[in-house]
Structures are given as C-alpha cells and as structure tokens.
Amino acid sequence: MADKKQEQFYSPPPKMGKWEGFKKFLWNSETSQCLGRTGASWAKILFFYIIFYAVLTGFFAAMLAVFYQTLEVDKPKWTLDNGMIGSNPGLGFRPMPPEANVESTLIWYESSKPDNYKYWVEETARFLKSYDDLPKKNHVNCSFENLPPEGKVCGIETHSFAPCTEEQNFGYHVARPCIFLKLNKIYNWVPEIYNDSKGLPAEMPTDLKQHIKEKQSLRPNETGVVWVSCEGENPADIENIKSRDYYPRMGFPHFYFPFKNIEGYVPPIVAVQFTVETGVLINIECKAWARNIHHDRSERRGSVHFELMVD
The missing domain is CATH 2.60.40.1660 (Na, k-atpase alpha subunit.)
Known part of the structure; x- marks a missing residue:
C-alpha cells in the first residue's frame, strides 16, 4: 500500500500539448492559479512593488527639492x-x-x-x-x-x-x-x-x-x-x-x-x-x-x- 502511494507521489505530470500547456499556464482551474500565481500571491507582489516604487519616487523627489533649493531661477549658482x-x-x-x-x-x-x-x-x-x-x-x-x-x-x-x-x-x-x-x-x-x-x-x-x-x-x-x-x-x-x-x-x-x-x-x-x-x-x-x-x-x-x- 505504501509503495503504491509512493508511486502516485512521484508520478510525472500528465503530458499536454503546447496549446493546452499554455492555456493551463494562463489559468489553472485545479489550483486557481493565473500565470503560475494565486490571487493572494499576485496581491502580495503587487502591494510590494507599489510600496517600493512609491518610496523610490518620494526619495528622488525629496532629493530634487533639496537640490533646487540651492539654485536661483534668474542666475547661475557659480559665476565667473x-x-x-x-x-x-x-x-x-x-x-x-x-x-x-x-x-x-x-x-x-x-x-x-x-x-x-x-x-x-x-x-x-x-x-x-x-x-x-x-x-x-x-x-x-x-x-x-x-x-x-x-x-x-x-x-x-x-x-x-x-x-x-x-x-x-x-x-x-x-x-x-x-x-x-x-x-x-x-x-x-x-x-x-x-x-x-x-x-x-x-x-x-x-x-x-x-x-x-x-x-x-x-x-x-x-x-x-x-x-x-x-x-x-x-x-x-x-x-x-x-x-x-x-x-x-x-x-x-x-x-x-x-x-x-x-x-x-x-x-x-x-x-x-x-x-x-x-x-x-x-x-x-x-x-x-x-x-x-x-x-x-x-x-x-x-x-x-x-x-x-x-x-
């Protein structure tokens, strides 16, 4: 009985054609995965990148604001x-x-x-x-x-x-x-x-x-x-x-x-x-x-x- 279960565990995935494999990659109804990720996984990675790029944008905006505070609009900072x-x-x-x-x-x-x-x-x-x-x-x-x-x-x-x-x-x-x-x-x-x-x-x-x-x-x-x-x-x-x-x-x-x-x-x-x-x-x-x-x-x-x- 144990050998039978072990054979089932290591059994290779069913063979599919290229089109069938691509459709299953787009949406796997058995695991509820889209493009290899579940909805929760997509939500987590999307949330991460939103926070990451927001912090990055804020950092560069702050640096530019500090930089422009050192400049004058009508004349160069360094002259002659x-x-x-x-x-x-x-x-x-x-x-x-x-x-x-x-x-x-x-x-x-x-x-x-x-x-x-x-x-x-x-x-x-x-x-x-x-x-x-x-x-x-x-x-x-x-x-x-x-x-x-x-x-x-x-x-x-x-x-x-x-x-x-x-x-x-x-x-x-x-x-x-x-x-x-x-x-x-x-x-x-x-x-x-x-x-x-x-x-x-x-x-x-x-x-x-x-x-x-x-x-x-x-x-x-x-x-x-x-x-x-x-x-x-x-x-x-x-x-x-x-x-x-x-x-x-x-x-x-x-x-x-x-x-x-x-x-x-x-x-x-x-x-x-x-x-x-x-x-x-x-x-x-x-x-x-x-x-x-x-x-x-x-x-x-x-x-x-x-x-x-x-x-």
Whole structure:
C-alpha cells in the first residue's frame, strides 16, 4: 500500500500539448492559479512593488527639492572664475557656413553670381532678424551719457550698421562682405576698459591704438568700449586685406555690461566690412580688447578665427 502511494507521489505530470500547456499556464482551474500565481500571491507582489516604487519616487523627489533649493531661477549658482565658463569671454561671428559644413569656418562665394552669395545674405539677415524679434520689454535707448537704469537693458537698432544692411546685400555683391561679431555672454562679467592711450598693450594693432588715441583726444567720453580688431593671421593674409570698416563703432560699448539675465537683454554686435584681394584664401583673426580679456589662439580665448575667400 505504501509503495503504491509512493508511486502516485512521484508520478510525472500528465503530458499536454503546447496549446493546452499554455492555456493551463494562463489559468489553472485545479489550483486557481493565473500565470503560475494565486490571487493572494499576485496581491502580495503587487502591494510590494507599489510600496517600493512609491518610496523610490518620494526619495528622488525629496532629493530634487533639496537640490533646487540651492539654485536661483534668474542666475547661475557659480559665476565667473567659480563657474565652468570662467571670466574670459570669446568672440563669435556671423554668418556661419551651412550646417552640412558644421566644422568649417570658411566664407567663400562668387560676388558676380547672386545665387552664389544668396545664402550668406539670407543667413546674415536671419541673424539680425533674431534681434528684431526679441521682446522689447525693459529696453531703453542708451548712450555713453545715458546709461540704463537698474532693471533695464540697452536695445540695438539694426539700421545703425549701414552700409551693412540687407538692402545692400551686406556688401557681398561688391566683394566687400560684412561679418558680424558678438561677444559671448558671461553672467555678471564687467570689462576693464582700455580708456587710457598710455596703458595699451604692445601686441594691440597699431591702427586700433591710433583710434583709441584719437577718441581720447576728441571724444574722451566715448572711450568706454571693449575694443575690437580684425587682422590677417599671417603676413600674406595681412597684405591681402585692403581695408576694414567697423560699424557702428570699433567695439562694444560698456553700457551693455554686465549681463544679468534681465528679460529682453541683447548682446552687442559689431559689423566689420572687409575689402579683400579676390581669388585668395585669407585667414582672419578678430580679437576683443579689455584688461581682463586674455588671448590664447589655440583655445580661441578672447578671439575668433574664420577664413574669407571672394571670387
């Protein structure tokens, strides 16, 4: 009798086909199991995961709440030398080459073919339109005598860049292209201006030194500027640049600084119109000049490089 019971205990399960076995896995009427678990077992595991993920969500929510308590909405926590950006602004230029040549800094076109320079004109116009489309809230008209009050920012009139205007194709059709420069924004950075012609650095270009001296003697109130210069990088490049004209002035006025993330703020821009030797590739380096702007060509600190070729 005992042997018979033992044989029944160790007897293998009945053989079933794949479909029958799958249906029994979905619902076993003999043991009241669904997917291999009873209702009580499913209730326990569901309750466990609800508690587990609720605690996990609450933990991360608490950590984020504590983290955001250390931040300010309108300014970065770490600024200037304490931040990753640092306190040495760089320069940017527009128009940029097409996205297909994202790593290129070459501006190359044929001045006799409108379809050829059309992209550069449209890209420059798009850049200036982005300034016009910005909200004018908090904008005031600024000058060297009329500084912006607290909580206000200086606006920019894009017509002040004449002859670098869309109506004149930004000079591309006459082989005198206009390149726009802008200084990168750094929160709370204040430039230390070169407004004394006696303390100018030796490496500053001669024509810029002369310009500062003239401003110092004729209009000393207009020397509060982060100066800008554009030069050929090599002796051959210098020879192939016939002239450069800066609009509206040879730098960025001090009343645009510091950047404090006030709504409506626009970074100042300078248009540089180049007259160059045609059919020659010219390497150009533009620099921003202030006592607290340091130049490093390898890291492009305080400067920007691009190539210009007009056929």
